Amino acid sequence: MNDIYQRLHVADEAQDNAEIIATLAAIKAGRLKNDLRLLNFYREVPVSYAAEVLTVEEHDAELLVNQIQAVVIAHEKLTVIKSSHFRRDVAATVTYVNVEKSRVVLSNLSYALVRADRRMSVRVQLGSAIDATFAAPELDEVHGRLHDMSLTGMSINVARDPHLTLTQKGELSIALPSGSITVAASLLKVFTLDSGFRLVFEIEPSRAAELSISQYIFQRQVEIIKELKDHPGVSG
Template sequence: MEPNFYRPTVQASLEQDSAEILANFKEIIKSGSGTRVKLVNYYKGLPISYPATLVEVSGQVLELDVHPQQAVALGLSGRTCIKCGAFSHTLLADVKDADVRRMTASLHNFSYVDLMVEQRASLRLELDPPCEAEITVSGRKVAARALDVSLGGFSALTPQPTQLGKGDEVLLKVMMPNLLHNTVAPLEVPATVVDVAGCDAGELCRFSISSDSQAEGVLSRFIFQRQVDLIRELKEMSG
């Protein structure tokens, strides 16, 4: 679970919140009512969300029975969000253990969060591997690698400073893969800079795009096939 997917919402303190959450889960299990919750993970941007069953609270750890594909996502992510009607906020927890074969998971270190990723207008999937890209602004070309894609935009990493600012208009070219035919073709779209942030590898730029029907078709087909491939990966890993 990437940090930019959620926003902490501390109620008392991290320690008090975690203790309160565990106490509430213990009471829910004891009462025998509403022991089903929903876990939410993101595998390369694809939401993985299955019901899970509360089993017991042992010390500071919550034990659950989970779907095998959720167990894979839990093990890969190391964190998960929990949706439970008994709480007014989404919960975040660290994964202590996830067993795909036994379909069990152990969670600890609970906190309250707002799940920011749910506010996105469209699904954003990682490009793995990143795609070669180029940003053109005022006749100047900047090499980049596109890291993720949605119907509404891209994120791209540049090795050097771009001198771009929020609201700048650019032309974005991304070498988009055709996953069915195993080919690559350039996609050029007008784009607007949404955010620029420095990082160890250079600058991370986020763009919203203005696409015509042809570009939308290319993106829609890629995103659909990418989802199919990610689901297949999870099934293979879950046995």
């Protein structure tokens, strides 16, 4: 989740933690209005529901959360707390999750910058294997599998480092279930994986390609939310 947020210090670690705990205690006591919401990302789709403070200790707090949020938190072991009463958003480590009872215990509370809030468009991870090819003049084609996509960017996983230079421009072709599309693409980043590499591209889709991408993203969001709702720990 490090690509979702970055922890930061407003004062120092201990003082920030004490301030966050005091705010949660004030919400629990009713001195402050409860406007808490938790934020997580599941397969790149944001999951955000309201939460209620149950208990507050010196360094941690127990919250009553939505069951779907609890499922994602159990997977991530991290969450972001949003409230108008905090100076900044708050990042928290999850030390206990009970999906059935919708309860979580949060510790290691610190202020954070939520990088995902700055995304220009909704992104989703893929549910099935989708072939992708990057082609540019005078370069060998790079073949891989699509990892995630949005209206402004895509990333593909490849077995070997193609040794492309950053800002390399070309065309990215992907085989969506509704049909293949090709978009203008520029290489932004390269990440090393346990088995291969991930190439991140900025894209400029045509109107037709944009429509195909939008339809697929919406379909994936529906599938991902259904997957969460169908989790064995979530009551019907």
